[in-house]
Amino acid sequence: MEKISAGKRLYEQVVERVRGMIEQGIYKKGDLLPSEKELMEMMGVSRITVREAMRLLSEAGVIHTIKGKGSFVLMDPKELLDHxxxxxxxxxxxxxxxxxxxxxxxxxxxxxxxxxxxxxxxxxxxxxxxxxxxxxxxxxxxxxxxxxxxxxxxxxxxxxxxxxxxxxxxxxxxxxxxxxxxxxxxxxxxxxxxxxxxxxxxxxxxxxxxxxxxxxxxxxxxxxxx
Missing domain, CATH: 1.20.120.530 (GntR ligand-binding domain-like)
Structure with missing residues (x-):
């Protein structure tokens, strides 16, 4: 399990990490992100923190969450990194x-x-x-x-x-x-x-x-x- 650093609020750090994985091409447009449980274990945070991060990413149009299926990436790295x-x-x-x-x-x-x-x-x-x-x-x-x-x-x-x-x-x-x-x-x-x-x-x-x-x-x- 990889702990995230102190400083920013935990949900902001989760947003930053997920955004970073998309920017690096680890997850591409249309890909399914790791589940809540997997993200919790990967980043060493609570379910509440992961859900708040997913909500913010969803409202910003970076991902789309479908109940029972998970969260899908809506943007490619170019859209996040350009300009x-x-x-x-x-x-x-x-x-x-x-x-x-x-x-x-x-x-x-x-x-x-x-x-x-x-x-x-x-x-x-x-x-x-x-x-x-x-x-x-x-x-x-x-x-x-x-x-x-x-x-x-x-x-x-x-x-x-x-x-x-x-x-x-x-x-x-x-x-x-x-x-x-x-x-x-x-x-x-x-x-x-x-x-x-x-x-x-x-x-x-x-x-x-x-x-x-x-x-x-x-x-x-x-x-x-x-």
Missing amino acids: PDEKKTYPKNFLESTEARLLLEPAAARYVAIHGKEETRKAIGEYLNPAGDDLQSFHEAIIRATGNQVLIRFFQFLLNMEEVPPVISLVPPFRQKSVASKLQHQHEKIYEAIRDGDGEFAYFYMLEHLNFVKAIYQEFFDMFYQ
Whole structure:
């Protein structure tokens, strides 16, 4: 049994090891990965750790797990290894944009909640998207509701920094079901505070939401962009 090293969280290390085996061509597209028990023995970790790693790999589109059959590889090494420049610039741009948004959006949400007209505040609810496939429109609606054209143009610039390069095959967190449902719930709390004219809760919920986005993407980049 080969023990994995200390440092990163155990499930992150399992993700890294499985990703490494795919990148090295040990397991190719369409291949069946070792079973949970085999991975547990190979890496010296618990079943819970293996399952969390498999969940993350599955949500990122690297593998597909079929109950009763196992986990199959969906990507070839080329898809994981190609385009190193984009894999460096995309995380940097995304995280820097999110840091700027942390300074900007909570204050904008509070401003709209306090100073926005009632019909304008309520209209933001039209951009809540249960399908989870267009999460940015909600944020754009809040910025537009400030009526500040400079702010609106600057915000669009920040969103452009966060666009996923088309050459990268991985599924980004906002398109992953478990993450998208949490983002949607956070949007609902932000909207309710704005609709009700509660500036402080609008500020707090937006701050909480963007910190969550930053943390979940940082973890994603650490596991798949190194």
